[in-house]
Amino acid sequence: MDTQLKKGVLEMCILIQLSRQDMYGYEIMKIIQDVFPEVYDGSIYTILRRIKGEGYAETYMKDVPSGGPSRKYYRITALGREYCDRVITEWEKMTRSVEKLMMK
Amino acid sequence: MNKIEFLNELKNALDGRLSESDIREITSDYGDIFDNSAADGKTEEEIAKEIGSPAKIARTILEDGVGAKGGREYTDFQRNINEKTSKIFDKVIEPDRKVEIEKLAPMSRRLGAYIIDSLLLGVVVIGGMVALFAPFLYMVRTSSEQVHYVTSNIGHMGNQMITMGGPASRFAFANIIIIVMLFGAFNLFTTIFIWATNGYTPGKWILNMRVVKINGGKIRFLDAFLRELVIKCIANSLLSGFLNLGSFIWGCVTDDHKTAHDLVAQTRVVEWDRSRKNSVNPTNPLES
Numbered sequence: 001m002d003t004q005l006k007k008g009v010l011e012m013c014i015l016i017q018l019s020r021q022d023m024y025g026y027e028i029m030k031i032i033q034d035v036f037p038e039v040y041d042g043s044i045y046t047i048l049r050r051i052k053g054e055g056y057a058e059t060y061m062k063d064v065p066s067g068g069p070s071r072k073y074y075r076i077t078a079l080g081r082e083y084c085d086r087v088i089t090e091w092e093k094m095t096r097s098v099e100k101l102m103m104k
Numbered sequence: 105m106n107k108i109e110f111l112n113e114l115k116n117a118l119d120g121r122l123s124e125s126d127i128r129e130i131t132s133d134y135g136d137i138f139d140n141s142a143a144d145g146k147t148e149e150e151i152a153k154e155i156g157s158p159a160k161i162a163r164t165i166l167e168d169g170v171g172a173k174g175g176r177e178y179t180d181f182q183r184n185i186n187e188k189t190s191k192i193f194d195k196v197i198e199p200d201r202k203v204e205i206e207k208l209a210p211m212s213r214r215l216g217a218y219i220i221d222s223l224l225l226g227v228v229v230i231g232g233m234v235a236l237f238a239p240f241l242y243m244v245r246t247s248s249e250q251v252h253y254v255t256s257n258i259g260h261m262g263n264q265m266i267t268m269g270g271p272a273s274r275f276a277f278a279n280i281i282i283i284v285m286l287f288g289a290f291n292l293f294t295t296i297f298i299w300a301t302n303g304y305t306p307g308k309w310i311l312n313m314r315v316v317k318i319n320g321g322k323i324r325f326l327d328a329f330l331r332e333l334v335i336k337c338i339a340n341s342l343l344s345g346f347l348n349l350g351s352f353i354w355g356c357v358t359d360d361h362k363t364a365h366d367l368v369a370q371t372r373v374v375e376w377d378r379s380r381k382n383s384v385n386p387t388n389p390l391e392s
Contacts, residue, residue, distance in 0.1 A: 025133055026140035041154065042161040045133045049165075055187060069139060072132070079187065 010039065011047050012091060015076065015084040018057055024071040048074060056080030106148040107138040110158055117162030130165065196367065200318055200360055209313040209373045211356045217307030224306055225290045236279045291337040299328040303376075314376035323371065331369035339364075 013035075014028055023031075029044045051057045057080050061070045076084070105113075111131045118127050134155070141151045155161070294305045302323050303314035315331070317323055340347040351363035366372055 025136055029137070040156055041137055042134075042156060042164060045130075045137075046165055049130070049133075055183070072136065079191075 006039075007043075007047060008087075009091075010036070010044065011051065012084070012087045014044070014047060014051065015056065015080060015087070018051075018074055018076040019081055019084055022073045022075045024062075024073050026071075028074070051080070054079075054083075056083055105152040107135065107152070110138070110148075110152045110155070111135060114158035114162060117159050118165065121166055134161075196362065197358075200362075200372070203318060203360060203372050203374075205359055207374045208361050209375050211352065211361055213311050213313060213375075214355070214361070214373055215352065217305065217311050217313060220307030220310055221294065221305050228290055232282070233279075236282060240275055240279070288333070288337060291333045295325075295328045295332040298332060299323055299325045308373070309378070312375060312377055313373050315371050315373055318370050318372060323369075327369040327371060331365040331371060335365040335368050 010032065013032060017023060017028055017031055025045060025048055028048065029041055032044055033039055033041075048057075052059060052074070055077060057074045057076050059072050059074055062073050063070045111134060114134060115127055115131055118130065122130070137155060138148060138151050141154075142148065146154075297305055298315055301309075303316055305315075308314060315323060317327065336348060347364055351365065355361040355363045355366075360372070362372075
């Protein structure tokens with residue numbers, strides 16, 4: 001798959017996850033790799049960093065209930081939600097167009 | 105390769121090309137992968153093999169360019185400003201998802217309504233003008249040597265009034281001011297009209313259109329005031345009429361026909377068939 005497209009799609013998937021609940025990096029990684037097994041770990045962290053850099057999510061530390069080092073959680077911002085909505089609309093528009101083309 | 109070796113190699117590959125804090129964050133992220141995967145029962149060697157080579161990871165991070173040196177560093181204040189301006193820009197550019205594009209009135213029809221309203225304005229102004237100038241014209245007519253001024257064209261008459269001087273020119277000047285105020289008064293009239301009828305002007309009423317709030321609420325007086333008087337009249341006059349012209353062109357080339365006054369008042373103009381039954385009790389079409 002084209003890497004730019006892949007990055008965009010992964011970013012959308014991550015934002016969709018985050019819009020449901022706050023998550024820590026590894027948790028997000030596992031969920032994404034469940035559906036995209038070929039995606040390698042580093043790229044998800046790179047995307048998470050970009051999401052944070054763009055201001056779509058913020059991070060905070062939270063202790064693990066079972067003890068151990070605290071985890072870095074990602075929380076979606078209002079800007080991130082807005083952006084996520086926009087990307088989903090675009091995505092739906094695009095898939096509809098592709099479907100239309102394939103039906104011909 | 106174990107965790108420590110992996111993280112050191114990653115750190116060396118990034119050293120000097122990203123800020124200290126970025127490198128610390130990245131290595132802590134990858135440390136997390138090790139810790140969490142270890143909790144799943146994997147050895148550090150297995151995990152390192154799964155993640156891939158630190159050099160390759162460093163390369164993708166640098167290619168991605170987030171926080172890379174050479175990219176601009178913004179202060180919090182600048183970031184804040186950038187965020188705000190990009191939000192405003194998005195508002196101008198992006199269609200509002202709450203408004204169905206099919207329901208929006210086409211710009212041609214809105215221009216039609218504008219022309220109708222302007223003609224109405226013309227009638228009001230000309231009527232006012234005739235009423236105000238009538239005594240003046242009468243004065244001119246009675247002084248026999250001035251009769252030819254009246255018969256020449258109106259623009260010419262304006263020049264003559266100024267050269268005449270005295271109370272007559274002052275009277276004409278006052279009239280001009282009153283005419284300017286009449287324009288404002290007309291916009292005040294449409295303001296009250298839109299507010300009182302929740303979205304109609306005479307032109308829009310004739311052409312089956314309505315102004316509605318994006319959020320689905322009733323049009324408040326402030327909305328109508330901002331839309332009709334502040335933007336369409338005052339701001340437009342200050343910009344020599346280019347604001348409304350620009351708004352019209354912008355509305356024509358964009359999907360959701362957003363004009364400056366729509367943007368400020370957070371309104372849209374939609375098609376609205378008055379012959380439908382629900383027009384008796386006008387509800388907002390965006391609510392449904």
